[in-house]
Amino acid sequence: MPPSYGYFPGCTLRGTGVAYEESMLALFETLGLPVQEVHDWNCCGATSYMSIDEGSAFLLSARNLAQAHQEGHQELLAPCAACYLVLRKTQDYMQRYPRIRQEIHEALGNGHVGALASVRVRHPLETLYVDVGVDKIRSRRVREWRGGKVACYYGCQLVRPFAEADRDHNPMRMDELLRAVGVPTVEYSLKTKCCGGALTGTIHDVGVNLNRILIREAARTGAQAIATVCPLCQYNLDAYQWEIRKQNGDLDMPILYFTQILGWALGADVRSLGFQRSISGRKTIQQWFSHAEKEVYA
Amino acid sequence: MERKIKLQREADPDWARRVSERPGCEGLFSCLQCGACSGTCPLSIYMDFAPRRIIALVREGFRTEALASKTIWLCTSCYSCAVHCPRQIHITDVMYSLKREAIQAKLYPARFPIPVLAQEFYRMVRERGRNSEFWLVLRMALRSNPFVLFGMLRTGWDLMRTGRLSLRRDHIPDVKKLQVGLLPREVA
Numbered sequence A: 001m002p003p004s005y006g007y008f009p010g011c012t013l014r015g016t017g018v019a020y021e022e023s024m025l026a027l028f029e030t031l032g033l034p035v036q037e038v039h040d041w042n043c044c045g046a047t048s049y050m051s052i053d054e055g056s057a058f059l060l061s062a063r064n065l066a067q068a069h070q071e072g073h074q075e076l077l078a079p080c081a082a083c084y085l086v087l088r089k090t091q092d093y094m095q096r097y098p099r100i101r102q103e104i105h106e107a108l109g110n111g112h113v114g115a116l117a118s119v120r121v122r123h124p125l126e127t128l129y130v131d132v133g134v135d136k137i138r139s140r141r142v143r144e145w146r147g148g149k150v151a152c153y154y155g156c157q158l159v160r161p162f163a164e165a166d167r168d169h170n171p172m173r174m175d176e177l178l179r180a181v182g183v184p185t186v187e188y189s190l191k192t193k194c195c196g197g198a199l200t201g202t203i204h205d206v207g208v209n210l211n212r213i214l215i216r217e218a219a220r221t222g223a224q225a226i227a228t229v230c231p232l233c234q235y236n237l238d239a240y241q242w243e244i245r246k247q248n249g250d251l252d253m254p255i256l257y258f259t260q261i262l263g264w265a266l267g268a269d270v271r272s273l274g275f276q277r278s279i280s281g282r283k284t285i286q287q288w289f290s291h292a293e294k295e296v297y298a
Numbered sequence B: 001m002e003r004k005i006k007l008q009r010e011a012d013p014d015w016a017r018r019v020s021e022r023p024g025c026e027g028l029f030s031c032l033q034c035g036a037c038s039g040t041c042p043l044s045i046y047m048d049f050a051p052r053r054i055i056a057l058v059r060e061g062f063r064t065e066a067l068a069s070k071t072i073w074l075c076t077s078c079y080s081c082a083v084h085c086p087r088q089i090h091i092t093d094v095m096y097s098l099k100r101e102a103i104q105a106k107l108y109p110a111r112f113p114i115p116v117l118a119q120e121f122y123r124m125v126r127e128r129g130r131n132s133e134f135w136l137v138l139r140m141a142l143r144s145n146p147f148v149l150f151g152m153l154r155t156g157w158d159l160m161r162t163g164r165l166s167l168r169r170d171h172i173p174d175v176k177k178l179q180v181g182l183l184p185r186e187v188a
Helices: A018-030 A046-052 A054-070 A081-096 A098-108 A113-118 A124-132 A134-139 A173-180 A197-201 A204-220 A231-239 A241-245 A258-265 A282-289 B013-020 B026-030 B036-040 B051-060 B063-067 B080-084 B091-104 B113-128 B133-144 B153-161 B175-182
Strands: A005-007 A035-037 A075-077 A120-122 A150-153 A225-228 A255-257
Touching: A018 A035, A018 A231, A018 A255, A018 A258, A046 A054, A046 A081, A046 A197, A046 B091, A046 B113, A054 A075, A054 A081, A054 A098, A054 A113, A054 B091, A054 B175, A075 A124, A081 A098, A081 A113, A081 A120, A081 A231, A098 A113, A098 B175, A120 A124, A124 A134, A124 A173, A124 A258, A134 A173, A150 A173, A150 A204, A173 A258, A197 A204, A197 A231, A197 B113, A204 A225, A204 A231, A204 A241, A225 A231, A225 A258, A231 A241, A231 A255, A231 B153, A241 B153, A255 A258, B013 B026, B013 B051, B013 B091, B026 B051, B036 B051, B036 B080, B051 B063, B051 B091, B063 B091, B080 B091, B091 B113, B113 B133, B113 B175
Parallel strands: A005 A035, A005 A075, A075 A120, A150 A225, A225 A255
Antiparallel strands: none
């Protein structure tokens, strides 16, 4: 296990995804894993910057890697799936295309191209699964799950090319981690189907419809909540249920971060996990997470 | 009456060859036209040309049709096509490449909000080094269709009352250094 993880928040964890940051930091603290934010990080570029200018999109990303490396981080946590993918894609392209490597080399000046490739970009899901492990998570469990079944939704970018967070067609790591703390998870066939990303803000109807399909399918399999690993998925599934309800009646499903559920089960302070920031399913959240007493399991 | 069908001689095969030389687009000519990409794409039912047809258009050299399509902008880069393609073609990267060329050639569909969002995102990052969700959405709406802001009121209020709407215009400490050293060339 490394001495400390560098942490790349990205724009969303300081805005709509603030509960993700809160719960991830609380969970890592509970597990005794130090996390240090990279100073002076810049936007990862996401999908939009890359759509306009490829060369400088890689430069932006490389600057973040350089910044992390300069601050002595060999491991860089990127909880947002888009940041995670862009950072890893940059490393991949840097290695495969000499021209891109050369451009980065010239722009960053100090010639740390090899060092940039050596920073390991990681997602908290992978870190918890690999570095901490399912058994240790199970043994650290202090609260008993009294809630219902959960659908684990991995979304798209975390499990696609360039990534090593989980398998691309049928990822199971979030399911395994949640089951280890007593949370029953369902077989969710749409677990890697895209939520539409920024589409809810651009071609709104299309974006909402993708989320309608995801939520209805989760409900059909018997899930009463969805667990996510990406701030954009959480936002899309959570913030537009009032529109989905216009056609699909009584739907009101909590959309949680996997770090909120794990943090709660492992005994983090309930108030530090950002549950009050959920828009949908607030009653269910109140029921499931209100008992704060701790018990110890063998 | 206007002719609906394009003739092969109107295509530009040399353009197709140039596309296939760009990073990520190398697999273009190995496409089998099997349609796995269109089958797995969550947006293909909304596209004017589903991904398989875009690949077909590009490699035959129908440049204008491919670049002016809505398809390339509806692609959310979920990479589902790329992981399902039996020839391992990086279809998402082909889409990116077409988006960039469409911006350069000003061939993107007018007032279509997705390229507007991309451009505003691009500018905000160049101006401030970071992007702020609220201001980005506002700038996009003002440039494409300000009336959509009314539809966003309910969600905006929900975000506000749960403490998720930040009005802060975030920026990195030294934006100048970023602009001079790293991002001097502006393309759009």
